[in-house]
Amino acid sequence: MGPQHPSTHGVLRLMVKLDGETVTWCEPDVGYLHRCFEKLCESKTYPMVIPFTDRTDYISAMINEQCYVEAVEKLFQGAITVPERAQYIRVLMAEVNRIASHFLALGSNAMDLGAVTPFLYCWRDREKVYSIFERITGGRLLYNYLRIGGVRNDLPEGILGTPEDGEEKADKTFWGFINYLDNYVIPQWDGLVTGNRIFQWRTMNVGCLSAADAIAYSTSGPVLRGSGVKWDLRKNLPYSIYDRFEFDIPVGKENGDCFDRWLVRVEEMRQSSRIVKQAMKWLAETPGETLGKVPRILKPPKGEVYHRIESPRGEIACYVASDGSPNPYKVKWRSPCFTHLQLMPKVGPGHKIADIVAILGSIDIVLGEVDR
């Protein structure tokens, strides 16, 4: 199943051996989107790397930036303090980006299974996020917003909105978007796809991954939680200021099938919405600085750091090694989708060819991240 896929996962080649309708062997072949990101970083300065990190997992760009920026801040070992307002803004942007990324994951998963309409709804809702982010950062998909030491600029006036904002403000204010999400979008997903019996026939007991296997294969994110393992970096290894927020971690049943992963993603959207509301409340009340004191040329002390965060796809980690110069010595990007693709040879065989597409969709890969 060649590099050109009808679904939007990207350029992935899946080699599949079939016995009639049943798959006996399945292996992914990656590398079609390799852009030498890690090597490129070695010739750039630390701030210059930020737009490149956007482009690895382009569906949830803010979160990638957050990973790299926090890793570099750790390298400074306290010499750079990020103002609190910047921290809250980072969390706000990251969670809204998580919601938008899940829209796409759910939409493309549904489209792989034949329901084309939810895919179009996913884009309609993502456009609203794009509009809001454009008002703040200037970019729709790739933001270049976070900086080492804070964020680029403060939120413009009126972007937070008021809790009474309705759907017509969904592309102008955060509150409008959150109300739209809670009152319209998630019920629509539930009614149209999650509750649909045909969808359940296609995803239940398909692609089952036991908890032991999930841990053994280094999965993370919704794939891990869908198999019943309650592990979320935001709660278990809190980074940034996630320990100040109240939210739950949705976990699937031990079955670990595609339907569990779907439900985990939908529930994660609800939980992200909770986090966003708490962040907005704080941001509306407390003004402050958004960029800490940072030297003009960033030269972190010699050292290395490995920083991990929870992205919509799993655990993104960034390893940065510094040798005291303005250019990083090494940047390594640990991509969750790359790790999850190794599940295909494990989970694929034994299913019908139609299920392979369902499984791939439920793992939710983005080739930009897989190939970097």
Next chain:
Amino acid sequence: MAEWWNGLSPVAQTWLGALGKGTLILVWGLANFAIAMMLERKVSAWMQNRVGPWRSGLHGWVQAIPDLLKLYVKEYIQPRNVDYWLYVIAPFMGYVSANLVWLIVPFGPGLTVINLDIGIIFIAAITGYDVIAIFMSGWGSNNKYSLLGAMRGAAQMISYEVTLVMSIIGVVMMAGSLRLSDIVEIQIQRGFMGWFLLPQIIGFIVYLIASLAELNRAPFDLAEAESELVSGYHTEYSGFRWAAFMLAEYIHLVAWSSIAATLFLGGWSGFTHVEIASGLGNLINGFGNFQNGVGDALINWAAAHTGGWLIYLWGFLWFCLKTYLFVFLAMWIRWTLPRVRIDQLMDLGWKFLLPVSLFNIFLTGVLRFLAVEYNGLPIQLGSFTLRLLGLWANPM
């Protein structure tokens, strides 16, 4: 005109008549294809918050014509080792089998191309041709994936043929005739709420599902949409041959919808202008309570007119309306529901729909028998329900 026609010899009349009707049928098929295709694109667009084709004609409604023209002038890219005659004839087999259905459908009062006594059996036989078309294209393409897709598609269509015909048998039992125009007549005779939709609601639902499967439409479109992620049995076709497959698909859709309209919704029956006038007149008169000039005028006008040739037009209009109601229903279902998997499809067909349709036949038989035999006491208890369901009818 009439004199010239009557002056011809019967042989000439038969042949010229056949040519004329055949041309009309083909043109009707093409017109329906254009409308159905545009409706599909527009309806899917409206459901997805977008506008569909927009720039080609009157806000895009003319798009089918440029599309067909483009496909007509496209190059035929043909793999080298195809089985030539199978490969070439297959799309047109599909197209022909789609158009055959129009032969027995009553378009209006007395407007049937051939009023076969065995109408229902005829369409049951036609469904076989489409399977042949798929087989031919799958084998003739000399492509593993086409073959697999065709095998799946053929298996699907054969299974659902049985169910399709079973679901119609209930209607035949209630009407007592296989002739489609008779079925419409009987629905008219049953009067208000006389359509076979309500008494045969189970049959209707089974027919809906089975016909969607027979037409290879979502949620049952594995043969064409997903088969190894290429187009299934029409992978190797390009240009007008592919267009012929598309024609076959959409004309099939409209044709089977028209069968559904005829069997379950009363075909071409509906209010003519005369009936509307008298109904309006009665309404304005308050059913005799407040007689006034306007109401009386309408009723008198209605009584004086029999409608003339406009009756045919009204019949045709109602027929089109009901057909396109089904077409819309099929499109609505397509754009809402995900696809089922091939083994789930076969399970659904054999293990669910076939028993349900057999149950429907059984139920219809039993209730008819009771209604006819015991024109009395045991039915009194359920007579209200039966009346509502329309199963209380005069014995044939």
Next chain:
Amino acid sequence: MGVTNFVGEAWNAGKSFITGLSITFKEMMFRPPITVFYPDELDDVPAWARGIPLQKTDLLTGEYKCTSCAMCVDACPVNVITLEWHQDPATKKKVIDRYAIDMSRCMLCNYCIEACPFDSLVMGYDYELCKVDPTMLVYEMEDLLRMGLKYSKAEQPGPKAKNALPPWLFAELTGATEDDIQDENGYLGRPPQAKGYVPSLKPQFQKPVEEAPPAPAAEAKAPAAPAAPKETPTQTALVNTETGTKDGEEAK
């Protein structure tokens, strides 16, 4: 198995389908399409959307503000900016020989704007960049200056101040054209003049309180000579340009 399971399954399935169908039906009937009919309609782009980097002009004298410091060249992560300069012996200022940005590879990250200490670069929101030939996407200084005119203002705001809003925010987008260059001898792309240069203003830009308007220039521009009461020829001239009612010129 059993009959109840059968019927129950069918009933649940039917209910879920009806829910789904009603959702799509409502979407079809009651919610308008969200299509923006490009290019007849354009989506609203906020003022600080990141389009391509452009160069601003000092509308007072027509000079470009760029001093060839090459901070933008260093800051660019993808090395798309080309800068060649020489020093003018007369004014002792750097004069640009070639300043070009290869827009086909620019990733619109706006680091160049942030790096520029002279507020010369601005992030325009032109996003319609389709060209037939990729080499046409290399924008030279004249193109950058011309496209950047509408983001230029006559007043110099001074070096970029660190404030809360994006520095490229140009709240007063003007429809400035080359005619808005106020200096008599000014032209687009004029290199920086010597220190202490006083521009000689065109009559329409002169302050009303000036005693002696430059005499030859006044007669040459007779229709506009009355120099109608204008507050300041600088900011307001441009504001009036926006509304298209500048003196001596027809409305846009």
